[in-house]
Amino acid sequence: MPEQYLPVLLQVIVALGFAVMVLGASVVFGRSAKRNATKDLPYECGMLPVGEGSPRFSVKFYLVAMLFVLFDIEVVFMYPWAVQFRDLIAEGPTALASMAGFAGILVVAYVYALKKGALNWKS
Secondary structure (H helix, E strand, O other): OHHHHHHHHHHHHHHHHHHHHHHHHHHHHOOOOOOOHHHHOOOEOOEOOOOOOOOOOOHHHHHHHHHHHHHHHHHHHHHHHHHOHHHHHHHOOHHHHHHHHHHHHHHHHHHHHHHHOOOOOOO
């Protein structure tokens, strides 16, 4: 019975040997073998990194991004309905009325966002 586990044991030994060999090669040939100040600098699109790492974004950016995601997800919900529209309309006007209500809520939300100035970049 133990001889049946020999291929599995051999595969585990080969995998561990490969992992040790690759890690050893990365230490020998990698960055730690040839360190200098120039190679330790972060690479920023060919420019020298000067100043802060990333600029601060306005809250408006995040608000518009959330509104985009919200309305984008709503369109994703409308797509399957549009694909099945002919089958749904044959059953009655309930599908059309429910989607009209859904679209109405979206229009109200869009008008609310416009009135609040959520999409106005000047303020």
